[in-house]
Amino acid sequence: MQPYELSLSAAADAIRARELSPVELTDSVLERAGQVEPRLRAYATVTAERARRAALEAEREIAASRYRGPLHGIPMGLKDLIDVAGVATSAGSRVRAGHRAESDSTVAARLSAAGAVLVGKTHTHEFAYGLTTPQTGNAWDAGRVAGGSSGGSAVAVAAGSATFALGTDTGGSIRVPAALNGVVGLKPTYGLVPRHGVTPLSWSLDHVGPITRTVEDAATVLTSLAGYDPRDPASLDLPAVDYRPAGGTDLTGLRVGIPRTYYFERVDPGVEAAVRRAVDRLRDLGADLVDVEIPMTRYVQATQWGLMVPEATAYHQETLRTVPGLYQADVRVLLEAGELMPAGDYLRARRARVLMRREWARALQKADVIAAPTVPVTAVQAGQETITWADGTEEGVADAYVRLSAPANIAGVPSLSVPVGQDAAGLPIGMQLLGRPFGEKALLRVGHAYQRTQPPPALAPAA
Amino acid sequence: MSVTEPTPLETARWAARAGLRLPAERHAEVAAAAHRILSVVSVLRDLDFGDLPPAPARPTAQEERDAAV
Numbered sequence: 001m002q003p004y005e006l007s008l009s010a011a012a013d014a015i016r017a018r019e020l021s022p023v024e025l026t027d028s029v030l031e032r033a034g035q036v037e038p039r040l041r042a043y044a045t046v047t048a049e050r051a052r053r054a055a056l057e058a059e060r061e062i063a064a065s066r067y068r069g070p071l072h073g074i075p076m077g078l079k080d081l082i083d084v085a086g087v088a089t090s091a092g093s094r095v096r097a098g099h100r101a102e103s104d105s106t107v108a109a110r111l112s113a114a115g116a117v118l119v120g121k122t123h124t125h126e127f128a129y130g131l132t133t134p135q136t137g138n139a140w141d142a143g144r145v146a147g148g149s150s151g152g153s154a155v156a157v158a159a160g161s162a163t164f165a166l167g168t169d170t171g172g173s174i175r176v177p178a179a180l181n182g183v184v185g186l187k188p189t190y191g192l193v194p195r196h197g198v199t200p201l202s203w204s205l206d207h208v209g210p211i212t213r214t215v216e217d218a219a220t221v222l223t224s225l226a227g228y229d230p231r232d233p234a235s236l237d238l239p240a241v242d243y244r245p246a247g248g249t250d251l252t253g254l255r256v257g258i259p260r261t262y263y264f265e266r267v268d269p270g271v272e273a274a275v276r277r278a279v280d281r282l283r284d285l286g287a288d289l290v291d292v293e294i295p296m297t298r299y300v301q302a303t304q305w306g307l308m309v310p311e312a313t314a315y316h317q318e319t320l321r322t323v324p325g326l327y328q329a330d331v332r333v334l335l336e337a338g339e340l341m342p343a344g345d346y347l348r349a350r351r352a353r354v355l356m357r358r359e360w361a362r363a364l365q366k367a368d369v370i371a372a373p374t375v376p377v378t379a380v381q382a383g384q385e386t387i388t389w390a391d392g393t394e395e396g397v398a399d400a401y402v403r404l405s406a407p408a409n410i411a412g413v414p415s416l417s418v419p420v421g422q423d424a425a426g427l428p429i430g431m432q433l434l435g436r437p438f439g440e441k442a443l444l445r446v447g448h449a450y451q452r453t454q455p456p457p458a459l460a461p462a463a
Numbered sequence: 464m465s466v467t468e469p470t471p472l473e474t475a476r477w478a479a480r481a482g483l484r485l486p487a488e489r490h491a492e493v494a495a496a497a498h499r500i501l502s503v504v505s506v507l508r509d510l511d512f513g514d515l516p517p518a519p520a521r522p523t524a525q526e527e528r529d530a531a532v
């Protein structure tokens with residue numbers, strides 16, 4: 001096994017035991033990036049020299065018994081919306097040509113303090129306003145979509161050109177590409193991870209979180225990311241938590257909610273079968289399966305759009321007037337159309353969100369976690385615009401990918417996507433586990449227990 | 464509730480009112496996108512909000528208390 005193939009936890013164990021040096025690991029990951037990047041294009045920028053310097057520094061610190069913890073010397077990718085001092089945050093857009101971040105975002109600063117090594121900035125759908133990331137190829141089949149908007153981060157982790165990565169998630173942008181590339185993605189509770197220094201899409205729906213190969217790795221990264229920062233108005237001052245799950249797989253007494261509505265409607269049969277098989281594994285581990293009703297499903301898309309569209313347009317107000325031609329066509333028209341939304345619609349969406357949060361809290365009294373598909377269909381061919389369902393209805397690809405992930409953004413609840421197998425074409429399938437606000441530990445416990453019943457996660461076979 | 468698609472001229476006027484001058488060749492495309500968005504969002508008019516205020520930027524005090532337990 002090459003160092004780039006190691007999970008974060010395995011690499012951290014080897015570094016701590018001084019069986020592997022951060023320089024060896026970083027060189028291996030950079031070499032891997034050199035092999036796969038021409039085909040997959042996960043990175044907007046690879047900061048190779050900076051990475052080698054940081055790895056050397058980590059090696060010296062560890063040799064001097066100044067080990068900082070499990071991220072020390074671990075190579076990572078950061079979505080190109082996340083500021084790193086001295087590096088461009090291009091946001092996948094010509095609008096940002098010549099950009100250079102003046103200071104670190106909170107999450108970049110925290111990861112740097114933990115000793116993580118930046119490999120580079122990963123591609124995003126332009127300003128995170130889309131679900132495909134057209135610059136990047138899927139790690140399992142480069143002719144298929146990476147998913148988005150954190151497509152570069154998920155592909156880098158799946159292909160071995162980053163040991164872990166960060167993404168952002170406004171309607172599913174961590175979990176969708178994680179599911180489509182067979183890796184783990186965690187959208188934390190709203191307010192848990194500060195967004196200072198991260199380019200917004202929609203302030204009331206944006207989250208930052210990890211993309212990793214294992215649930216245990218996601219827990220390790222979350223432990224470093226979470227914590228109050230007053231520069232993010234949504235950030236909460238809460239006691240520090242170690243999110244890393246215990247080793248056991250016993251889920252006796254845990255109630256896993258199975259949605260009776262919404263999450264299994266207009267879902268590919270192969271996706272549904274894989275998720276239901278994974279749920280059966282949870283039952284085998286001792287969990288009690290209980291039916292849950294998903295509330296207010298008729299209003300999910302309306303609330304999501306009612307919040308996101310005007311907020312995105314507001315953020316881009318100036319550049320939409322000065323350099324509109326620099327936006328990609330799909331993003332420009334959404335930003336322009338957002339100018340036409342009345343304030344009344346925006347306020348209704350904000351009020352609907354209150355109702356939805358209440359109703360979700362009620363639904364989550366009946367279950368400790370809810371298990372559901374992350375996305376209704378695996379990665380489609382690049383350029384495919386619609387999906388036709390068995391009932392004859394047609395749905396836009398972006399609408400389909402966001403449909404099952406958006407409720408967690410509106411309700412603000414945590415959601416963890418875990419790989420649960422492949423479809424008939426060999427493409428990965430994701431199951432999401434949804435929990436109560438600040439219930440990350442429960443999600444990570446269940447996801448980790450499930451993964452321990454499965455073969456160890458491997459890199460995407462075609463990468 | 465059905466929403467009538469704004470005409471290209473209405474689209475230009477509404478955008479101008481928001482301070483955005485749309486070139487004529489963009490009126491039809493933006494009108495179609497705006498129509499789709501406003502149609503989706505119009506479903507929210509069916510909800511009875513009573514005296515409910517809009518969601519705050521931060522999670523609620525109740526959520527903070529729950530998290531602290």
